[in-house]
Each structure stands twice: as structure tokens, then as C-alpha cells.
Amino acid sequence: xxxxxxxxxxxxxxxxxxxxxxxxxxxxxxxxxxxxxxxxxxxxxxxxxxxxxxxxxxxxxxxxxxxxxxxxxxxxxxxxxxxxxxxxxxxxxxxxxxxxxxxxxxxxxxxxxxxxxxxxxxxxxxxxxxxxxxxxxxxxxxxxxxxxxxxxxxxxxxxxxxxxxxxxxxxxxxxxxxxxxxxxxxxxxxxxxxxxxxxxxxxxxxxxxxxxxxxxxxxxxxxxxxxxxxxxxxxxxxxxxxxxxxxxxxxxxxxxxxxxxxxxxxxxxxxxxxxxxxxxxxxxxxxxxxxxxxxxxxxxxxxxxxxxxxxxxxxxxxxxxxxxxxxxxxxxxxxxxxxxxxxxxxxxxxxxxxxxxxxxxxxxxxxxxxxxx
Amino acid sequence: xxxxxxxxxxxxxxxxxxxxxxxxxxxxxxxxxxxxxxxxxxxxxxxxxxxxxxxxxxxxxxxxxxxxxxxxxxxxxxxxxxxxxxxxxxxxxxxxxxxxxxxxxxxxxxxxxxxxxxxxxxxxxxxxxxxxxxxxxxxxxxxxxxxxxxxxxxxxxxxxxxxxxxxxxxxxxxxxxxxxxxxxxxxxxxxxxxxxxxxxxxxxxxxxxxxxxxxxxxxxxxxxxxxxxxxxxxxxxxxxxxxxxxxxxxxxxxxxxxxxxxxxxxxxxxxxxxxxxxxxxxxxxxxxxxxxxxxxxxxxxxxxxxxxxxxxxxxxxxxxxxxxxxxxxxxxxxxxxxxxxxxxxxxxxxxxxxxxxxxxxxxxxxxxxxxxx
Numbered sequence: 001x002x003x004x005x006x007x008x009x010x011x012x013x014x015x016x017x018x019x020x021x022x023x024x025x026x027x028x029x030x031x032x033x034x035x036x037x038x039x040x041x042x043x044x045x046x047x048x049x050x051x052x053x054x055x056x057x058x059x060x061x062x063x064x065x066x067x068x069x070x071x072x073x074x075x076x077x078x079x080x081x082x083x084x085x086x087x088x089x090x091x092x093x094x095x096x097x098x099x100x101x102x103x104x105x106x107x108x109x110x111x112x113x114x115x116x117x118x119x120x121x122x123x124x125x126x127x128x129x130x131x132x133x134x135x136x137x138x139x140x141x142x143x144x145x146x147x148x149x150x151x152x153x154x155x156x157x158x159x160x161x162x163x164x165x166x167x168x169x170x171x172x173x174x175x176x177x178x179x180x181x182x183x184x185x186x187x188x189x190x191x192x193x194x195x196x197x198x199x200x201x202x203x204x205x206x207x208x209x210x211x212x213x214x215x216x217x218x219x220x221x222x223x224x225x226x227x228x229x230x231x232x233x234x235x236x237x238x239x240x241x242x243x244x245x246x247x248x249x250x251x252x253x254x255x256x257x258x259x260x261x262x263x264x265x266x267x268x269x270x271x272x273x274x275x276x277x278x279x280x281x282x283x284x285x286x287x288x289x290x291x292x293x294x295x296x297x298x299x300x301x302x303x304x305x306x307x308x309x310x311x312x313x314x315x316x317x318x319x320x321x322x323x324x325x326x327x328x329x330x331x332x333x334x335x336x337x338x339x340x341x342x343x344x345x346x347x348x349x350x351x352x353x354x355x356x357x358x359x360x361x362x363x364x365x366x367x368x369x370x371x372x373x
Numbered sequence: 374x375x376x377x378x379x380x381x382x383x384x385x386x387x388x389x390x391x392x393x394x395x396x397x398x399x400x401x402x403x404x405x406x407x408x409x410x411x412x413x414x415x416x417x418x419x420x421x422x423x424x425x426x427x428x429x430x431x432x433x434x435x436x437x438x439x440x441x442x443x444x445x446x447x448x449x450x451x452x453x454x455x456x457x458x459x460x461x462x463x464x465x466x467x468x469x470x471x472x473x474x475x476x477x478x479x480x481x482x483x484x485x486x487x488x489x490x491x492x493x494x495x496x497x498x499x500x501x502x503x504x505x506x507x508x509x510x511x512x513x514x515x516x517x518x519x520x521x522x523x524x525x526x527x528x529x530x531x532x533x534x535x536x537x538x539x540x541x542x543x544x545x546x547x548x549x550x551x552x553x554x555x556x557x558x559x560x561x562x563x564x565x566x567x568x569x570x571x572x573x574x575x576x577x578x579x580x581x582x583x584x585x586x587x588x589x590x591x592x593x594x595x596x597x598x599x600x601x602x603x604x605x606x607x608x609x610x611x612x613x614x615x616x617x618x619x620x621x622x623x624x625x626x627x628x629x630x631x632x633x634x635x636x637x638x639x640x641x642x643x644x645x646x647x648x649x650x651x652x653x654x655x656x657x658x659x660x661x662x663x664x665x666x667x668x669x670x671x672x673x674x675x676x677x678x679x680x681x682x683x684x685x686x687x688x689x690x691x692x693x694x695x696x697x698x699x700x701x702x703x704x705x706x707x708x709x710x711x712x713x714x715x716x717x718x719x720x721x722x723x724x725x726x727x728x729x730x731x732x733x734x735x736x737x738x739x740x741x742x743x744x745x746x
Contacts, residue, residue, distance in 0.1 A: 078677060081650060081651075081677055081678070084650050085647070085650060088643075088646055088647045088650070089647060090643070103678065110644070110682050110683050110684075110685065111644075111647050111648075111680065111682045112680065112681050112682065113650075113651070113678060113679070113680045114678045114679045114680070115677065115678040116676065116677055116678045270461075270463070271483070271484075273461055274458070274461045274462060274484050275484075277454060277457050277458060277461070277486075278454075278486070303489065304451060304454055304488070304489055305454070305476070305486060305487045305488040305489045306486070306487045307484065307485065307486045307487070308485050309483050309484045309485065310483055311483075312483065
């Protein structure tokens with residue numbers, strides 16, 4: 001196996017495939033990338049066991065030759081070392097030459113490396129075949145959905161199902177749902193007629209796919225029994241699905257409310273950021289006191305003091321209401337909407353409330369309040 | 374105690390005085406800053422026990438009023454909270470008003486804070502009096518000296534004396550020395566006639582002083598029995614001295630050498646950065662192989678592979694020599710010189726070697742090699 005390759009494109013590919021590789025993997029073979037050269041492209045595969053990425057570098061890109069002087073083959077290289085070498089060397093081109101499947105000679109400008117490598121047959125088998133139900137999405141819609149609900153998935157390993165984003169296809173609507181038990185994000189997308197399915201994709205896999213997106217206009221999901229394939233222009237991701245039943249969250253999103261608060265996103269975000277300085281004892285809890293003509297954001301700590309701030313831009317409908325919540329949840333929800341016109345709707349002091357973009361109801365953020373002391 | 378103060382100047386002062394405060398201090402009172410307002414300035418004091426900083430904000434700065442509506446007094450405020458409040462609020466001015474020595478009311482634009490405070494008498498006594506032998510230095514000389522030798526001081530608490538920079542005044546020469554046992558940096562400065570002294574100042578204190586420097590042209594050190602005062606324009610630092618005897622390092626800097634290598638700083642730094650990728654097993658050890666007309670930087674690891682690189686810009690005098698060293702030490706020494714023309718002088722394979730700026734001998738970096746396997 002041998003090739004001369006454009007340094008920048010090689011680095012881009014290596015970074016793409018190596019990003020998911022963990023610093024300490026239980027299976028040492030997962031510290032390696034597989035490089036496989038065929039007659040038209042270099043394929044780079046990386047995996048952390050649950051999620052695998054295959055990224056390709058074609059011989060020619062926009063008529064520019066990226067790879068030349070080739071001899072086909074496949075080999076495993078230490079992910080961290082090859083990436084650092086390509087990052088640090090000077091020059092525009094790198095020569096990669098495998099000698100008897102045990103050493104790769106890497107040359108660039110004045111630098112000469114001999115990198116110990118491993119036979120490709122030692123790697124695990126990863127299946128990047130595009131089988132199952134295909135769903136095509138505009139890249140922008142996919143990115144929006146992931147960014148709008150992904151942060152609601154649980155970061156903790158405790159209940160695996162809550163680390164997933166549930167994707168349900170109901171003929172013409174694709175619904176993305178994520179919840180960690182205290183908050184929930186839901187996004188609906190129109191799709192063309194599609195077969196029905198309901199799967200739980202690890203949020204990490206979808207966030208990683210979102211990071212791998214280049215300038216492709218569309219992406220495809222291929223939903224199979226145990227895996228999902230996410231196909232981008234030059235990169236394919238394979239993630240396992242989480243087989244459990246997703247919690248039934250349909251009935252917890254309220255339809256009718258008793259109080260409506262319209263606020264300016266920046267103003268309430270800044271107010272909460274200041275006021276929450278005094279709430280570190282209880283997980284950034286702040287209180288919203290709402291009445292006609294006056295909205296106050298406040299917090300209080302026995303130990304350090306208290307803070308309060310009046311909002312100046314708002315519209316409130318309803319009787320007087322006090323409600324306390326984790327302000328990180330509300331800030332996260334507001335930021336995800338990417339709109340200045342935010343509508344928060346309440347039923348009562350201890351009922352979950354919704355945060356939505358006033359002008360777009362495709363995303364709903366639901367947050368459980370905490371008791372006000 | 375009461376005042377209205379310019380937000381930016383207040384923040385600058387708070388950041389300056391709070392920087393040394395540790396996240397977890399054994400003495401909880403050290404989590405507080407002392408604010409003391411007299412008839413012409415606000416004094417802010419912060420301390421970590423060993424090092425204390427007093428920074429001042431005058432009522433007027435370049436004829437602009439910074440502090441107004443004052444009532445004199447002193448109080449202790451939580452360092453982290455007051456700094457975060459001032460950082461996060463909007464508006465140009467902040468109103469600070471202490472009520473019965475237990476609560477400070479802080480107002481800025483729409484924000485209102487009530488911050489629990491503590492009586493000033495609860496703070497420790499720190500002595501910022503400018504007593505002892507005074508040494509005046511150009512700020513630039515002071516900064517150079519600290520940056521050129523400070524990184525050679527030990528970061529570990531093991532032997533306290535090695536965490537110091539030794540400052541010796543020999544009538545007309547001020548010598549700064551730092552060593553962690555494996556490398557040593559020494560800088561000589563001309564000074565006007567001064568009394569003799571020889572003290573060990575914690576490197577951390579001097580690095581902190583360097584960070585506090587503004588645009589003052591000169592700074593003063595006041596050397597007393599147990600402490601040093603470092604006086605900048607608006608800031609005074611008080612550090613304890615380390616009372617032990619500094620190791621006798623005078624005779625370990627060689628005067629005559631057998632091999633001289635002139636190199637370009639950037640070229641050798643880049644070569645070492647690449648080559649050292651293969652030396653993680655043994656603390657970033659790289660080998661320099663020198664002979665007439667050919668200089669090779671290399672490293673080798675049983676596990677991962679090997680790397681070598683030829684230098685193109687160099688001048689070498691001497692017989693063939695192989696020498697191995699921790700490349701972080703050599704890189705640090707070369708960077709500290711801030712010169713492209715670097716002269717490395719060797720006696721032999723296992724003798725300490727020096728790294729100097731070819732055009733300026735006021736700084737000497739000495740490094741102990743390691744055995745070449």
C-alpha cells in the first residue's frame with residue numbers, strides 16, 4: 001500500500017474519522033484507524049465500538065489531484081500518532097508507504113517517520129451498508145432538529161434509553177424527541193411519504209453526525225433493525241440503536257394553559273445569568289414572579305445573598321404566578337429556539353411549562369419546575 | 374461605606390486582586406476581598422496566605438471621575454461573587470452601598486443584588502509597607518528576567534527552595550537564578566549601586582507580579598528580612614521569602630566547551646515537536662546526532678515507531694557527538710531566549726550543556742542530558 005496525498009485533505013479526513021475515538025478504549029484495536037486505498041479513493045474508518053465513521057478522500061476533488069502514485073491496500077495505524085504527524089509536518093504533500101505490513105514510512109519535507117502499523121485483518125468488521133428504510137432530509141432540517149432537541153437527552157449513563165433521541169416516523173411527520181426526565185425537547189418535521197418506524201438513536205451519534213456535516217444539501221438516514229446508517233456526502237456513520245421502549249411522552253405535553261408570558265430571549269437570558277449567581281446551593285434555581293405589568297427574576301441564598309431583576313420587554317396574560325426552575329434548563333431551551341420572541345406557557349406553580357418560539361411551533365421545549373421555598 | 378464606581382475600572386481592580394485566590398482555600402476568610410475606601414481611592418486586597426495583592430483605584434484617572442458619591446469605610450466581600458456580579462451586569466456604573474456591615478446592596482441598570490458581607494476587622498493583617506533594601510528596575514528588564522528564568526523553577530512542592538527564583542545582588546549585578554534540578558536558567562542585570570542581598574522569592578509571586586504589570590516604566594523591589602514587596606504603579610504585592618539556603622549553582626555552569634552548534638530557533642523547535650511524537654514512553658526524550666555538515670534530530674520508541682529529521686540551517690564545530698535530552702527542556706530554553714540565533718554548547722555526551730542567544734550572553738540556560746540508549 002502506497003500513496004502520495006495532499007496534506008490538508010488527509011488531515012481533514014483523519015480528524016473526521018478519529019474524533020470519536022476515546023482516549024482510553026477498552027479494546028486497544030479501537031485506538032487504530034483503518035486506511036484502505038482502492039482504485040478511486042482512500043477510505044478512513046474509525047470507531048469507538050458503538051459508533052463508527054467511514055470517511056473517504058477521492059483521488060480527484062474539483063479536478064485537483066489529491067492522491068497520486070498509488071498502490072492499493074489496507075492497514076491499521078495508531079489514530080493519535082498519524083493525526084499528530086500529519087498535523088505537525090511541513091509541506092503540501094505526504095508520502096505514505098507500507099513496508100511488509102508492519103511499518104509505514106511517512107515522509108514530508110525534511111521529516112521521516114517509521115510508524116509501527118498492524119494488519120488490516122485485525123480490525124473489527126463494521127457494516128456501512130445502506131440497508132433498511134431510507135429517509136432523506138435537508139441537511140439544515142437535520143441540523144436544526146439535532147440542535148433543538150439533542151441537549152435534552154441525558155448525559156448520564158444511568159438509564160440508557162434517556163441518552164437517546166427518539167425518532168418516530170408517522171407517514172408524513174418525523175418527530176425527534178429527547179428527555180432526561182426533567183426536561184423534554186420535541187421537534188416535528190414534514191417528510192415525504194415514508195414507511196413507519198420508531199427508533200432510539202444515541203444522541204451522541206446524531207450530534208457526531210451533525211459535526212461531520214460539510215456543505216451537502218441533503219443527508220439520508222437508513223433505519224435497519226439494530227443499526228442506523230447516516231450518510232453524508234463523504235462520510236458515513238454507523239450507530240447501534242437502543243432497543244428499549246421509549247417512555248410514552250405524548251400525553252405529558254399540555255395543550256391548554258392558564259398563563260402566557262412573552263419575553264425577549266436576550267433580556268431574560270442575561271437576567272437569569274446574573275440572578276443565578278446566588279443560587280449555586282440549589283442547582284441554579286431562579287424564581288419568576290409574574291403579575292400584570294411586572295415580571296421579576298430573582299434568586300436567594302441563605303449563605304451568600306440575593307438578587308432580583310425586572311424585565312422591561314414582556315407581555316403577560318394571567319393572574320399572579322410564582323414559579324421556580326433550574327435556570328440552566330430554561331436558558332438551554334431558549335437558546336435552542338434561536339429566536340428573540342419567546343413564549344412561555346404555564347398551567348400552574350407545580351406543572352410542567354412549555355417554551356416555544358412565538359412564530360414557529362415546530363419545536364416544543366417542556367420543563368418541570370421545582371418547588372418554590 | 375458607599376460609592377458609585379466606573380464598572381470597567383472596578384472589574385479590572387477586582388480581577389487583579391482576586392487572581393491569586395485559590396478555588397479552595399483552607400482559611401475561608403481568604404475567599405474574601407477587602408474593599409477599603411478612603412478620601413482619594415478604593416483599595417482592594419486579596420491574598421492566598423503566601424502572596425497578597427493590594428490594588429488601588431483612584432477617584433480620578435486622567436481627569437475622568439471613576440468614583441463618586443462616596444462614604445468612607447471598609448468591608449469584606451466574597452471574591453468570586455463580587456467579581457462575577459461586576460462582570461455580568463450591564464451599564465457603565467455600579468452603586469455599592471453597605472448596610473449595617475452585613476449586607477452590601479449592589480445596583481447596576483435593572484439589576485439589584487444583596488450580597489452578604491463580613492466586617493473588615495475579620496480579615497488577616499497584611500503588611501504592604503515599603504521597607505527594606507530598595508532595588509529599582511525597568512519594567513522591561515524585570516519582565517524579561519522573570520520570563521527567561523521563571524519556567525526553570527520547580528512546579529512541585531517537594532523541595533520548597535527549588536520553587537523559588539534566587540535573586541542575588543552583588544553591588545552592581547542582579548542575578549536571577551531558577552532550577553528544578555534538571556535544568557537551570559540564569560539572567561544577569563546591571564543595576565546601580567545597591568546594598569548586597571541574596572533572597573529566594575517564590576517563582577509564583579514573581580510570575581504573578583509580572584502579570585500585574587501595566588504600562589509603568591519602572592518597578593521597585595523592597596527586600597526585607599522575611600518578605601519582599603513588589604511595587605507597581607497601582608498594585609503592590611507582598612510575598613514571603615523562602616528562608617533556606619539556595620543550592621550552590623555557581624560552579625555548575627561550565628566555562629569551556631568542546632562542541633558548538635548554532636541553529637535556527639524555529640527550525641529546531643518544529644523538528645523537535647514532530648520527532649518527539651515517538652518519545653512519549655520516556656518523557657519526550659529526543660536525540661541530537663551532530664557531525665560536520667549533518668545534524669539529525671531523532672527519536673525512537675519500541676512500541677510506536679521512530680522519527681528523524683535533518684536540520685538545514687546550522688553551523689557545527691567539533692567531532693561527532695550524540696546527545697539525548699528531554700526536548701521540553703530544550704524547547705522551553707530556546708523559547709525563553711526569544712531569538713532566532715541559538716548557540717548550544719556541549720562538553721560531552723553526559724555533561725550539562727548550555728543554550729544561549731548567540732548575540733546576547735545575559736541569559737544562560739543549562740540542561741542536563743539523559744543517557745542515550
